[in-house]
Amino acid sequence: MIAQEQKPMEEILGYLEGKQKVVVMGCGGCATFYHTGDKKAVNEMAEKLEKEGKEVLTKIVMPLGMQACETEKCSIFLQKNRSAVENCDAIMVMSCGDGVQVVTEYTDEEMGIAKEVYPVNDPLGLVGGGPTKFKETCQSCGMCELGKTAGVCPLTSCGKGLMNGPCGGVREGDKCEIDPDKDCAWVKIYKRMEKLGKLDAFEQMNDPHEWSKMKRPRLFELEKPMGMMDMMGAMMNLNTISGYMSMMFAKPPAEEEEAKKE
Template identity: 40%
Template sequence: MKSITRQKSPEDIQQGLSGLDRVFIVGCGTCTTMTHTGGIDEVVAMKERLQEQGKRVTGFTVIPTACDDMTELAMKENGPAISSADCILSMSCALGVHRMNLYIGKPIIPAVDTLFIGIEDSPGYFREACAQCGQCLLGETAGICPITACHKGLVNGPCGGTNNGRCEVDKEKDCAWTLIYNRLKEQDRLDLMRKYQPPRNHHVTLAPRSLRIQ
């Protein structure tokens, strides 16, 4: 499971950095490396682009996993370069921005948009896998999530937009309910599809969601 990101446009990044001339760049060795949005190659390319635009890059680093506690160490190790910067340009996903926010008072400007939590189905193809709804249905839907795999997130079967096993919103996309039907049939568990699924609870945990274990 990975945090799937897309780089913001050069114009949007420039806009985000307006008035902030000294920049320290942070990439991530995990998810944004995998999606080529914030690994070492992209961080170096960003450094060069910013320098061409007249920015002063005070330094850069790629944290192995920007969302965990290695971030604190990376911030300390790069203390002087970060201190002399006006801001951090984050090429990690939003979770990395949140983590850095714990340790750094300076503005942290995201260079990527975090799109979804997904998996890499085939090389270079990332698919949303879990919407973290808090009411997992996978046991009743043959391991295919109707919340993420169906455009409308329908839990009671296909809509009328199903088109020879494809979805009307994207002819390249499989209809989730055709997939679920086929797999449940293979498992001889089609009775699960006949079961009424009541309306979803959108407050399984109250927003903003949090959980304390102990």
């Protein structure tokens, strides 16, 4: 998932200086998950913009599973709102940068409508964890090193991205030199290797990372796209259903903490 947060309102309004008519568009992917592009967020943004005197021509809400970053899905919603898109001064997209760029490219190149498309959110990276606390653990570098580092990515989790650490700046409590709230990834790697009985490997040099695997922009092609039937099949599976049921009845983290105390 791509974590994201909304930009400060001043920055959003800065983009809209001298512009009056806007389209506010959400995203049914990660942005819905992080409350930065779901129906509620779209409505709230539209309200704020109206309060600032802007005219919201339409609000495009994409339901869960309908991501702005997928051209096929995104296009359905843009085509449906073609006249608003044509008449607006700017499209405010409440998604990560991928969504914003798919909207830009599709409206410009496929619909033939060149409009200002502005980001409402700041993307914060690929994160894992949850339900409320997440951390960036992978940067999609194109050459996974986890097999050499006991399952902890030093390129992402070490503040300096060192393939050979720790650096000399480890703080009290095995915290990072740059930010005392973060754990030192290399101490974590050491502890994992210790548990796995492979400390000998800790003393061996890791080669420099092969950044040639990350020539931007990276292009990627699937032989067969995921169709609706594949999606249904993936969802209507017994394990999936039992997984959703467990999540449904799971206590929220705060309640769980309380229950533990009792």
